[in-house]
Amino acid sequence: MVESFAGRFCRVEPRRAAAGFVTGLLADLQIKTCWQLAEQAGHGRPDAMQRLLYRAKWDADGVRDDVRKVVADRLGDPDGVLVVDETGDLKKGMHTVGVQRQYT
Template sequence: MAAGHSIDTARWRAMFDQAVARIAGRFRRVEPRATTRAYLLRLLSQTERKNCWQLAEQADHDRPGPMQRLLRSARWDADEVRDDVRAYVFENLGADDGVLIVDRRGS
Protein backbone atom coordinates (compact mmCIF):
# COMPACT_ATOMS: atom_id res chain seq x y z
CA MET A 1 0.00 0.00 0.00
CA ALA A 2 1.29 3.48 -0.81
CA ALA A 3 2.60 5.62 2.03
CA GLY A 4 0.08 8.10 3.37
CA HIS A 5 -2.97 5.98 2.57
CA SER A 6 -5.05 4.40 5.27
CA ILE A 7 -8.04 2.11 5.30
CA ASP A 8 -11.26 2.96 7.08
CA THR A 9 -11.66 -0.43 8.75
CA ALA A 10 -15.30 0.12 9.68
CA ARG A 11 -16.17 0.95 6.06
CA TRP A 12 -14.09 -1.96 4.80
CA ARG A 13 -15.86 -4.37 7.18
CA ALA A 14 -19.28 -3.03 6.17
CA MET A 15 -18.49 -3.48 2.47
CA PHE A 16 -17.11 -6.96 3.11
CA ASP A 17 -20.26 -7.90 5.01
CA GLN A 18 -22.42 -6.54 2.16
CA ALA A 19 -20.50 -8.58 -0.40
CA VAL A 20 -20.74 -11.75 1.69
CA ALA A 21 -24.47 -11.16 2.27
CA ARG A 22 -24.90 -10.88 -1.48
CA ILE A 23 -23.50 -14.38 -2.09
CA ALA A 24 -24.91 -16.01 1.05
CA GLY A 25 -28.04 -17.16 -0.75
CA ARG A 26 -25.91 -19.27 -3.10
CA PHE A 27 -25.22 -21.63 -0.19
CA ARG A 28 -28.18 -23.73 0.89
CA ARG A 29 -27.13 -24.27 4.49
CA VAL A 30 -26.04 -21.87 7.22
CA GLU A 31 -22.79 -23.76 7.93
CA PRO A 32 -21.28 -23.22 4.47
CA ARG A 33 -22.36 -19.58 4.62
CA ALA A 34 -20.50 -19.04 7.89
CA THR A 35 -17.49 -20.99 6.63
CA THR A 36 -17.44 -18.98 3.41
CA ARG A 37 -17.34 -15.75 5.39
CA ALA A 38 -14.50 -17.01 7.61
CA TYR A 39 -12.60 -18.42 4.63
CA LEU A 40 -12.83 -15.22 2.57
CA LEU A 41 -11.91 -13.04 5.52
CA ARG A 42 -8.78 -15.13 6.12
CA LEU A 43 -7.90 -15.18 2.40
CA LEU A 44 -7.84 -11.37 2.52
CA SER A 45 -5.69 -11.34 5.65
CA GLN A 46 -1.95 -10.89 6.01
CA THR A 47 -1.51 -14.62 6.70
CA GLU A 48 1.48 -15.74 4.70
CA ARG A 49 0.48 -19.37 4.04
CA LYS A 50 -3.10 -19.73 2.91
CA ASN A 51 -4.04 -23.38 3.13
CA CYS A 52 -7.08 -24.76 4.95
CA TRP A 53 -5.06 -25.64 8.06
CA GLN A 54 -3.61 -22.14 8.39
CA LEU A 55 -6.88 -20.37 7.58
CA ALA A 56 -8.88 -22.56 9.97
CA GLU A 57 -6.35 -21.93 12.74
CA GLN A 58 -6.56 -18.18 12.16
CA ALA A 59 -10.37 -18.44 12.33
CA ASP A 60 -10.08 -20.23 15.71
CA HIS A 61 -11.39 -23.50 14.31
CA ASP A 62 -10.15 -26.71 15.92
CA ARG A 63 -9.65 -28.35 12.55
CA PRO A 64 -9.75 -27.50 8.84
CA GLY A 65 -12.67 -29.83 8.05
CA PRO A 66 -15.35 -27.16 7.47
CA MET A 67 -13.13 -25.19 5.09
CA GLN A 68 -12.06 -28.35 3.28
CA ARG A 69 -15.72 -29.40 2.91
CA LEU A 70 -16.60 -25.96 1.56
CA LEU A 71 -14.04 -26.35 -1.19
CA ARG A 72 -14.52 -30.06 -1.81
CA SER A 73 -18.18 -30.93 -1.44
CA ALA A 74 -20.46 -28.04 -0.45
CA ARG A 75 -23.17 -27.38 -3.02
CA TRP A 76 -22.80 -23.98 -4.65
CA ASP A 77 -22.43 -22.63 -8.15
CA ALA A 78 -19.08 -20.89 -8.68
CA ASP A 79 -20.37 -19.08 -11.78
CA GLU A 80 -23.31 -17.59 -9.87
CA VAL A 81 -21.04 -16.49 -7.01
CA ARG A 82 -18.62 -14.95 -9.53
CA ASP A 83 -21.48 -13.06 -11.17
CA ASP A 84 -22.73 -11.81 -7.79
CA VAL A 85 -19.27 -10.59 -6.81
CA ARG A 86 -18.75 -8.95 -10.19
CA ALA A 87 -22.09 -7.13 -9.91
CA TYR A 88 -21.25 -6.01 -6.36
CA VAL A 89 -17.85 -4.68 -7.42
CA PHE A 90 -19.34 -2.87 -10.40
CA GLU A 91 -22.11 -1.28 -8.33
CA ASN A 92 -19.91 -0.23 -5.43
CA LEU A 93 -16.45 0.34 -6.86
CA GLY A 94 -17.00 0.75 -10.57
CA ALA A 95 -16.60 3.84 -12.70
CA ASP A 96 -17.26 4.26 -16.41
CA ASP A 97 -13.56 4.64 -17.06
CA GLY A 98 -12.41 2.28 -14.29
CA VAL A 99 -9.97 -0.59 -14.68
CA LEU A 100 -9.45 -3.42 -12.20
CA ILE A 101 -5.93 -4.77 -11.94
CA VAL A 102 -5.34 -7.87 -9.85
CA ASP A 103 -1.77 -8.22 -8.60
CA ARG A 104 -1.17 -11.66 -7.13
CA ARG A 105 2.29 -10.75 -5.85
CA GLY A 106 0.83 -9.25 -2.71
CA SER A 107 2.91 -6.11 -2.90
Protein backbone atom coordinates (compact mmCIF):
# COMPACT_ATOMS: atom_id res chain seq x y z
CA MET A 1 0.00 0.00 0.00
CA VAL A 2 2.90 2.39 0.67
CA GLU A 3 3.70 2.48 -3.05
CA SER A 4 0.39 4.25 -3.62
CA PHE A 5 1.50 7.36 -1.69
CA ALA A 6 5.31 7.14 -1.91
CA GLY A 7 5.40 10.02 -4.41
CA ARG A 8 3.99 12.40 -1.77
CA PHE A 9 7.38 12.50 -0.01
CA CYS A 10 10.17 14.75 -1.30
CA ARG A 11 12.97 12.58 0.06
CA VAL A 12 13.61 8.86 0.37
CA GLU A 13 14.27 8.97 4.15
CA PRO A 14 10.77 10.12 5.15
CA ARG A 15 9.31 7.76 2.55
CA ARG A 16 11.08 4.82 4.23
CA ALA A 17 10.08 6.05 7.68
CA ALA A 18 6.45 6.30 6.52
CA ALA A 19 6.58 2.72 5.23
CA GLY A 20 7.92 1.54 8.61
CA PHE A 21 5.40 3.68 10.46
CA VAL A 22 2.41 2.26 8.54
CA THR A 23 3.74 -1.28 8.87
CA GLY A 24 4.07 -0.75 12.62
CA LEU A 25 0.56 0.66 12.90
CA LEU A 26 -0.80 -2.42 11.14
CA ALA A 27 1.33 -4.81 13.23
CA ASP A 28 0.02 -6.70 16.24
CA LEU A 29 1.67 -4.43 18.80
CA GLN A 30 0.03 -3.80 22.14
CA ILE A 31 1.41 -0.25 22.41
CA LYS A 32 2.08 1.89 19.34
CA THR A 33 4.36 4.78 20.26
CA CYS A 34 7.23 6.03 18.11
CA TRP A 35 9.59 3.82 20.14
CA GLN A 36 7.59 0.66 19.46
CA LEU A 37 7.02 1.54 15.80
CA ALA A 38 10.74 2.24 15.36
CA GLU A 39 11.68 -1.07 16.98
CA GLN A 40 9.18 -2.88 14.74
CA ALA A 41 10.88 -1.23 11.73
CA GLY A 42 14.31 -2.38 12.94
CA HIS A 43 15.53 0.96 14.30
CA GLY A 44 17.27 1.29 17.66
CA ARG A 45 15.82 4.75 18.30
CA PRO A 46 12.60 6.56 17.36
CA ASP A 47 14.37 9.47 15.64
CA ALA A 48 13.24 8.63 12.09
CA MET A 49 9.61 8.22 13.16
CA GLN A 50 9.66 11.44 15.17
CA ARG A 51 11.30 13.34 12.30
CA LEU A 52 8.59 12.04 9.98
CA LEU A 53 5.85 13.39 12.25
CA TYR A 54 7.42 16.70 13.24
CA ARG A 55 9.85 17.96 10.60
CA ALA A 56 9.66 16.03 7.34
CA LYS A 57 8.05 17.72 4.35
CA TRP A 58 5.28 15.66 2.82
CA ASP A 59 1.82 16.16 1.40
CA ALA A 60 -0.47 14.97 4.22
CA ASP A 61 -3.66 15.81 2.28
CA GLY A 62 -2.36 13.93 -0.74
CA VAL A 63 -1.48 10.89 1.38
CA ARG A 64 -4.97 10.97 2.90
CA ASP A 65 -6.52 11.07 -0.58
CA ASP A 66 -4.27 8.25 -1.84
CA VAL A 67 -5.08 6.04 1.17
CA ARG A 68 -8.80 6.74 0.74
CA LYS A 69 -8.55 5.66 -2.91
CA VAL A 70 -6.68 2.44 -2.04
CA VAL A 71 -9.26 1.54 0.62
CA ALA A 72 -12.18 2.33 -1.69
CA ASP A 73 -10.64 0.35 -4.57
CA ARG A 74 -9.87 -2.71 -2.41
CA LEU A 75 -12.81 -2.75 -0.04
CA GLY A 76 -15.41 -0.59 -1.72
CA ASP A 77 -18.73 -1.83 -2.94
CA PRO A 78 -21.35 0.29 -4.73
CA ASP A 79 -23.92 -0.81 -2.13
CA GLY A 80 -21.49 -0.53 0.80
CA VAL A 81 -21.90 1.69 3.83
CA LEU A 82 -19.11 3.22 5.88
CA VAL A 83 -19.74 3.28 9.62
CA VAL A 84 -17.49 5.57 11.65
CA ASP A 85 -17.31 4.72 15.33
CA GLU A 86 -15.90 7.24 17.77
CA THR A 87 -14.00 5.00 20.13
CA GLY A 88 -12.84 6.17 23.54
CA ASP A 89 -9.73 4.79 25.18
CA LEU A 90 -10.20 4.69 28.94
CA LYS A 91 -7.08 5.71 30.86
CA LYS A 92 -6.83 4.00 34.23
CA GLY A 93 -4.10 5.99 35.96
CA MET A 94 -4.73 7.81 39.21
CA HIS A 95 -1.37 9.56 39.64
CA THR A 96 -0.94 11.38 36.35
CA VAL A 97 -2.32 14.88 35.94
CA GLY A 98 -5.02 15.13 33.32
CA VAL A 99 -5.71 11.41 32.95
CA GLN A 100 -9.07 11.03 31.32
CA ARG A 101 -10.78 9.23 28.47
CA GLN A 102 -8.96 9.81 25.18
CA TYR A 103 -10.88 9.55 21.95
CA THR A 104 -9.26 7.90 18.95
